[in-house]
Amino acid sequence: MTPQPIQKDKFRAPFSQDDFAAALEEQNFAFQKGQAIEGTVFQHLAEGAYVDIGGKAPAFIPLREASLAPVEDLSEVLPLQEKREFLIIREENHEGQVTLSVRQLEIQQAWEELQQMYEEGKSLDVEVTGVNKGGVTVSCLCLRGFIPRSHLLDRSDLDALVGTRLTVNFLELDPENRKLVLSQKKAVQDTQFSQLEVGQLVQGKVSGIKPFGVFVDLDGITGLLHIKQVSQNFVDSIADVFTVDQPIAAMVIHLDATKNRISLSTKLLENYPGEILENMAEVMASAEARAERARKKHDFA
Numbered sequence: 001m002t003p004q005p006i007q008k009d010k011f012r013a014p015f016s017q018d019d020f021a022a023a024l025e026e027q028n029f030a031f032q033k034g035q036a037i038e039g040t041v042f043q044h045l046a047e048g049a050y051v052d053i054g055g056k057a058p059a060f061i062p063l064r065e066a067s068l069a070p071v072e073d074l075s076e077v078l079p080l081q082e083k084r085e086f087l088i089i090r091e092e093n094h095e096g097q098v099t100l101s102v103r104q105l106e107i108q109q110a111w112e113e114l115q116q117m118y119e120e121g122k123s124l125d126v127e128v129t130g131v132n133k134g135g136v137t138v139s140c141l142c143l144r145g146f147i148p149r150s151h152l153l154d155r156s157d158l159d160a161l162v163g164t165r166l167t168v169n170f171l172e173l174d175p176e177n178r179k180l181v182l183s184q185k186k187a188v189q190d191t192q193f194s195q196l197e198v199g200q201l202v203q204g205k206v207s208g209i210k211p212f213g214v215f216v217d218l219d220g221i222t223g224l225l226h227i228k229q230v231s232q233n234f235v236d237s238i239a240d241v242f243t244v245d246q247p248i249a250a251m252v253i254h255l256d257a258t259k260n261r262i263s264l265s266t267k268l269l270e271n272y273p274g275e276i277l278e279n280m281a282e283v284m285a286s287a288e289a290r291a292e293r294a295r296k297k298h299d300f301a
Contacts, residue, residue: 031053031055031088031091031092031098032088032091033088033089033090033091034087034088035087035088036085036086036087036088036105037053037085037086037087037088037100038053038083038084038085038086039051039052039053039054039059039083039084039086039100040052040081040082040083040084041061041078041079041080041081041082041084042058042080042081043058043080044074044075044078044080046063047062047063048060048061048062048063048065048066048074049061049066049074049078051086051100053086053098053100055092055096055098056096057092057095057096057097058097059086059088059097059098059099059100060097060098060099060100061078061086061099061100061101061102062099062101064103065089065099065100065101065102065103065104066078066102066103067102067103067106068102068103068106068107068110068142069142077102078102084102085105086100086101086102086105087100087101087102087104087105087108088100088101089101089104106142107143110141110142110143111143111175111178112175113141114140114141114143114170114173114175114180115173115175117170118170118173121190123167123168123169123187123190123191124140124167124168124169124182125165125166125167125168126138126139126140126145126147126165126166126168126182127139127163127164127165128147128161128162128163128164128165128166129144129162130162131158131159131161131162134146134148134149135147135148135149135150135151135152135158136149136152136158136161136162138166138168138182140180140182143178143180144180145180145181145182146180146181146182147166147168147181147182147183147184148171148181148183150185151171151182151183151184151185151186152184152185153184153185153188166184167184167187167188168182168183168184168186168187169182169183169186169187169190170182170183170186171183171186185220188220189220189221189260190260192218192219192220192221193221193255193257193260193262196252196255196262197252197255198252198253198254198255198300199251199252199253199294199295199298199300200251200252201249201250201251201252201287201288201291202216202218202223202249202250202251202252202264203218203247203248203249204216204217204218204219204223204247204248204250205217205245205246205247205248206242206243206244206245206246206248207222207244207245208244209238209239209242209243209244210238211227211238212226212227212238213225213226213227213229213230213238214238214242214248216248216250216264218262221260221262222262223250223252223262223263223264224261224262224263224264225248225250225264225265225266226263229253229263229264229265229266229267230266230267230276230277231266231267231270231273231274231275231276231277232267232270232272232273232274233273233274233277235277241276241277241280247284248266248284249266249269249284249287249291250264250265250266250269251264251265251266251268251269251291251294252264253265253268253300266283268290268291268294268298269283269287269290269291269294270283270290271290
């Protein structure tokens with residue numbers, strides 16, 4: 001009978017304690033910076049807390065990284081034995097310990113929330129925290145933002161705004177470069193714009209006169225009355241018809257939400273061509289009734 005080859009696997013040595021330790025070392029506990037991981041806080045210290053993340057050594061979270069908001073009591077933001085998510089901000093040291101952060105994780109989440117609000121066109125409330133030569137700094141979801149002076153409604157005393165809350169809209173959002181620029185003026189304008197509709201009669205004041213038409217201040221937002229929309233008759237010189245600060249009633253004939261453009265018309269209020277050029281006061285005085293008649297006559301859908 002021909003002898004069979006000996007199978008070496010049958011004579012392998014028992015799995016020793018050293019082998020077990022080596023196997024643990026080979027197991028991928030290589031926690032990486034920027035990785036989100038679950039862990040359980042099991043000990044508080046004056047300078048931070050120890051967290052069990054399943055590694056060969058406890059992880060550590062410094063006090064300054066415990067929350068995006070100021071921390072007065074560590075046990076309130078990181079209760080013992082509570083499992084939660086952390087972000088690794090420093091990889092293993094020589095003892096196998098990684099450094100964690102809740103603050104950096106909350107910063108990421110705050111920028112993501114702002115990005116969603118920006119995409120949805122939402123306004124937000126912020127608290128003014130400081131003043132500089134260009135405007136004011138604000139706190140928004142515990143992140144630092146900036147409102148340029150030109151985008152504040154009240155620019156007379158910026159120091160008086162510190163501690164107050166403002167409703168603002170986005171001017172610039174750049175999470176990668178941590179840049180957040182906001183506008184109080186735009187928030188007001190967007191709110192007012194959203195309340196307008198085509199066919200509506202609006203009241204305002206002439207804020208500027210150009211050869212192609214007049215700009216009308218509608219309580220913080222601006223509409224354009226083009227020269228072709230002034231009267232059913234030809235208008236030779238618009239400066240002969242209007243003056244700056246003159247009260248005016250006009251109908252909204254077009255809205256462009258993407259550019260916040262408002263187109264106005266006064267010729268729709270005329271009973272006959274050229275009436276507004278001959279008797280402006282009468283047209284303005286009975287504008288409500290004239291606008292109602294125009295709405296019935298024209299399709300503003």
